[in-house]
Amino acid sequence: MQSWLPWVTVILPAVSAAVLGSLKEEQKALRNAISLGTALVTAGIVLFLMPAVIQDGVVRTAPLLVTPAFSIELRVDHLGMMFALIASGLWVFAMLYSIGYMAHENGQRTYFTFFTLSLGVTMGIAFAANLFILYFFYEFLTLTTYPLVIHYRTKEAMVAGAKYIVYSLCGATLILAGIVLTYTWTGSVAFSELSILGGAPRLAVLSTTALALAFALYIAGFGVKAAIMPLHSWLPSAMVAPTPVSALLHAVAVVKAGVFGVLRTMYSVFGDEVMHEMAVSPYFVAVLLATILAGSVFALNQDVLKRRLAYSTVSQLGYIMLGAALLTPMGFKGGMLHMFNHSLMKITLFFCAGLIAEGTGKTRVSELAGIGRSMPLTMTAFALASIGMIGALPMNGFWSKWFLINGSVESGMSAAVVVLAVSALLNAAYFLPISISAFFHKPAGVQLQAHGPGHGHHQGLGEGHPAMLWPTLALACLCLVLGFWPDLPVALVSLVVQAFLG
């Protein structure tokens, strides 16, 4: 099916960003309305496109500027749909949360401008029709999110920002090299039902070693944003950003863009047949298993809550790519499902961290004793999401783990089963003590003025701003509901798997 709607999801946020940028710093209400409206409309369009994609398998725009090498066009397939759905849906929640969070911060104009612009860029990544478009938006995402990372302009923030830029741009260069190789070998960079290297006729002299090298280039490139160890180090540093940025970009949009790139590499560029032919996936799986374990171990030692969450993200992104790298339907399903579930759970956890920091000024795990008494709703949401991260049953996280373990068994990688189990235990070891101390420990030294002045609204028990609290609770409930009723995400994920693995 042909439709111009995908362009709207990219251009509308860009136009809104231009408008937001030209507003005055004081025009708060208008700015909030435009940002939220843009996020809502974008999510609405993605939802509107969904039935067509499910029915036809693919929706594309009319190609512009057709050259022999590539054309400027967008193409929505199941994988892109899935990513766009997650990103645009959670963008609405994050935008709402941002309005609450940023209410008393400086530099709102810059913040909302780039936050909105990043939405369009992310949609561009999701809907890219060929490798060059993907590359273009991928590079652009680094640039549009950079101002958000350095929002506070402290020395720490600037260093983190520099690190982010350097890591990302170096990665992108490797991707470019990979794309050039792909183009030289096949004369095509466009995504289609068949993979680029598997479908098109390619140079006969090409050995599997050469292919594997190109694969390594792609993985090392996308692996920066996907935080594969040892390329992960920018992610914990980037936690100096405001919490909504950490929540959305460093748990959902940016890191998942990296993961999305890795999935595209494996299934759209190489394809499962070529992947089998190259026989690189065991090595890749080994790296991912190391990432999963090491990420969890690092998380154990972190006292700053957001850094602990960041290392947990490193580990959990490994789950997603592990699922895909197993190259079996069950495993891929588990990985894709985890992309969905991890986004929901991790954004909830970050939102809670933000609520705590905004309400009480506490950012360290060791300071959280007894906080469940003053913020019971926030900490309940946190506890629910942490149980989900462990993969225990009433929560949605169980289902990803269930399919991942089944997939590991299916592909005969018993090491993966063991690592998944050990990592779940480590997850319990670094998440549960937070909830435990929040609810069952007495606060260390009763403070007369528990809530310092100028820290937002404190009604009732001392929960945060409603615009921050309600999105958090809604997402936590969604995690619980999807634990009991995982049919919808699993159905969507099955379509993706069917499209790539038959």
Added chain:
Amino acid sequence: MPNHGTVQSILPILAVLFPLLSAVAAGILGERRSKARDLVAAMGCLGAFLSVVLMYPALSRGNTVVYHLLQGVWPSGISFRVDFLGLLVGAVASLVWLASTIYAWAYMGHEGQRTRYYFFNNLTLAAMMGVSTAGDLLSLLLFFEALTFASYVLVVHREDQEARSAGNLYLFMGVFGGLCLITGMALQYYFGHTLALDSGTMHSLGTLKPLVASLLVLGFGIKAGMVPVHIWLPQAHPVAPSPASALLSGVMIKAGAYGIVRVGLMALEDGHGQGAFYEGLGLAVITTGLFTMIFGVFMALQSGNSKRMLAYHSISQMGYILMGAGVAAYLGLGHGAMGFGGAVYHIINHALFKAGLFLAVGVVYLSTEELDMYKLGGLWRNFPFTAAAMLIAAMGITGFPGLNGYASKTMLHHSIVEAAQHMAHTTGSMYLWWGEKVFSLTGVGTACSFIKLFGLTFLGKRPERFATVRGEPLPVKVGMGILCVVMLAIGLAPNLLVNVGLGPAATGVGYDHHFVDEYLGHLDFWYPKDVIAILITLALGLGLFTVGMRTGIFHLHFPKALSIEYCGRALAGSAVRGWARLAVSWQLLTDRATRRLQDGITTSSNLAKNIDYDPQSRTSAEFNLTNLDFDTLILVTVLGVFLALYIPLQVLSGRM
């Protein structure tokens, strides 16, 4: 036998929904309407009990009650399937819960956070009802995990250091058990293609069967207090408030036992339980059970803290149940019925008397604030009702003829004797003959231990300071009274439950019904030899008590270094230290590498900065690139990028 049909009914869901909704209602009512809240909490338990009991007519006609919910991704939906086994466990669980909740009306007045207590009390019951009514492994796991998390809050209710460290151990071992279960189930699902709780579903697993069976047994065994993964139990059960201890120790560990019984049935070979693997599994479970039973009673004898002593007895009694389940597997679908029946019977009886004992001890603690039995005495004058209740429960647990424990212990004794005979007959080994001796020895220890508890608490000289402590309030009496009535009823008519419940349960899961009818149906509990045997055991127990009190052997303790907790802590300590060292060094390594990379890149970007000629700057001087023309720099960069891309391209596409 009647046919095995199925009946669709929402009763199993009601059994879960009643406690669940009453938990929410109790939470909403809160401290302001505390009377209504207390009543609603108890009504939820009653509702669950009635829902379970109402399934009896359908079951007695030979049907199983099933219901499916949310079919789709869940391999078989959230499915409920109640047979006699589930019915019995569910009924006794909700009954004990009702008694404990009524008891809590009075008891919890002395603890804080009552609304939270009732909320999680009923939430835990909802999970427990789900465990007993679940129709497939995954639904079972759902409720089993919920049970772990909900009951955790009951364990840490006091929120002091002791409660928290016990709670941590409980929670992390619970999570670990859950992981074992998930892994086992995933293997079962992938290779066995089914998660149904039917007999013999592990048949198609082949060589993986031992692995899957042991993963599942380990997962359930943690909750069941199986040695050596019992270590959380003696810490977690005593620290909870008494009504919660009664539930934890009386009912919740049965979720694990129930799981193990189910796994035993799933592992049946070819549907009739012959074969080396099945015998081996049975023997392994028997051995674990025997160890668990003797270890528990040994530790209990050394405990002066009455709640800790009861917790160790829970371990010991779970050993009986494990042994019964093991015999059921070892002897297969024919003669194993005695072991199966004994195990299930003991699940029911232990729930009743262990809950009764915890409640009775709780009453004493409530008024005296004292848990050390050596500091109590002569309290029957203050608490006549409690003394009577504890006497009934203690006689139950020691297996006194005429009380409920006697019936199940007799059946279990029959089963181990039979297993010993079978083993001697087929292999000539005396191993299980010794097992029977361990069984009897445990009986002696149990008798001694409860004579000690009752004697030291209620008889003898009353310390002065307890002369004026007040008696027991009404709800406490009602709670204990319910349990005592049921215990006495079972004790006086032991055959009734066998005929209406255990027999059908055994045939329902596949046992040979001729054998069940002949053997279980006409079991004579008053056979003189059995009665005399148990009386001898009790006499020996009394003797041991007298000797023990004279010589003071009850105050001897194991060297600390031998305990699993100590070894575990030492091992875990060094493991954590090593792990941390490893993690830190790895982090240093990667950090150093990334910092170098970053330094390199910063340096080169500094070079790029110098394109706007600043001869005075130090960096320019250092790198001495100020002489370079801007255009030259661009040219060099472009050339570099071109070469970097072109050379590998040539190499890869041309030569390789």
